[in-house]
Amino acid sequence: MTVESYRIALAGNPNTGKSTLFNLLTGLRQHTGNWPGKTVLRAEGSFTYRSRNFQVIDLPGTYSLYSNSADEETARDYIIFEKPDVTVVVLDATALERNLNLALQVMEMTDRVIVCVNLIDEAKRKGIVVDDRKMAARLGVPVVKISARNQEGVDALLDTVFRMVTGEMKARPVQVRYSAATENKISRLVPRIQSLIGPDVPARWIALRMLDGDRSLLDSLKAHWMSRGKGDGEVEHDISRSV
Numbered sequence: 001m002t003v004e005s006y007r008i009a010l011a012g013n014p015n016t017g018k019s020t021l022f023n024l025l026t027g028l029r030q031h032t033g034n035w036p037g038k039t040v041l042r043a044e045g046s047f048t049y050r051s052r053n054f055q056v057i058d059l060p061g062t063y064s065l066y067s068n069s070a071d072e073e074t075a076r077d078y079i080i081f082e083k084p085d086v087t088v089v090v091l092d093a094t095a096l097e098r099n100l101n102l103a104l105q106v107m108e109m110t111d112r113v114i115v116c117v118n119l120i121d122e123a124k125r126k127g128i129v130v131d132d133r134k135m136a137a138r139l140g141v142p143v144v145k146i147s148a149r150n151q152e153g154v155d156a157l158l159d160t161v162f163r164m165v166t167g168e169m170k171a172r173p174v175q176v177r178y179s180a181a182t183e184n185k186i187s188r189l190v191p192r193i194q195s196l197i198g199p200d201v202p203a204r205w206i207a208l209r210m211l212d213g214d215r216s217l218l219d220s221l222k223a224h225w226m227s228r229g230k231g232d233g234e235v236e237h238d239i240s241r242s243v
């Protein structure tokens with residue numbers, strides 16, 4: 001009998017408790033520390049929940065997915081090419097504004113997103129109240145508050161993950177709208193990207209990255225699609241022409 005198996009990626013800013021959550025879920029002891037960039041390579045572990053296997057990927061902490069560093073490229077490539085069943089974006093409840101930036105980026109890349117507001121114990125201590133329902137309504141994705149350190153809220157997080165991977169719950173991530181000029185360019189690029197690379201990629205997000213001159217993403221796309229038989233130069237030429 002084959003057991004259903006799902007992949008959960010943990011993304012988030014450095015130091016938001018991704019590895020603490022990873023360790024809690026998998027029972028492994030991925031090193032955690034109090035300084036940024038601790039998790040450099042992605043770590044993988046697994047656990048069983050309601051008779052399903054879950055593989056957890058602890059991505060390196062990043063402030064963005066704009067290809068500024070090897071960490072950002074690792075996290076970015078995993079989300080767009082490996083397509084985890086769910087990406088859990090782990091936020092620091094005491095620095096939501098800064099942390100939400102990454103959540104919005106992931107929401108441009110995939111609609112299988114859960115926002116996990118961690119360090120809720122620390123937020124409480126500082127008198128910060130996080131309205132998870134309002135956040136969920138504004139973002140269009142489930143929001144779960146946890147304290148990974150105190151092992152609080154993890155059941156609710158697992159239940160949400162379970163309902164998303166089984167299709168019982170669907171997110172509709174709100175998309176950031178840009179200026180009319182940018183939206184115009186995006187709408188010209190998206191069909192070109194889709195016809196070249198197919199429906200499997202987040203075309204709007206790729207269009208935005210192209211408009212931002214993200215060379216590294218273009219290189220990754222070329223490498224990925226050349227390995228699937230696309231001609232060298234074809235993707236770059238066609239997409240670059242559309243920009």
Ligand SMILES: Nc1nc2c(ncn2[C@@H]2O[C@H](COP(=O)(O)OP(=O)(O)OP(=O)(O)O)[C@@H](O)[C@H]2O)c(=O)[nH]1
Nearest residue numbers: 014015016017018019020032033038039061148149
């Ligand atoms: N108070 C509190 N501290 C936490 C919580 N979760 C994690 N921490 C602490 O936050 C620090 C960073 O945790 P990590 O799990 O290493 O964070 P990370 O996101 O994996 O960090 P990078 O790998 O650098 O991106 C550690 O000192 C943890 O003990 C929490 O829920 N509450």
Ligand SMILES: [Mg+2]
Nearest residue numbers: 018019038039
């Ligand atoms: Mg870590």
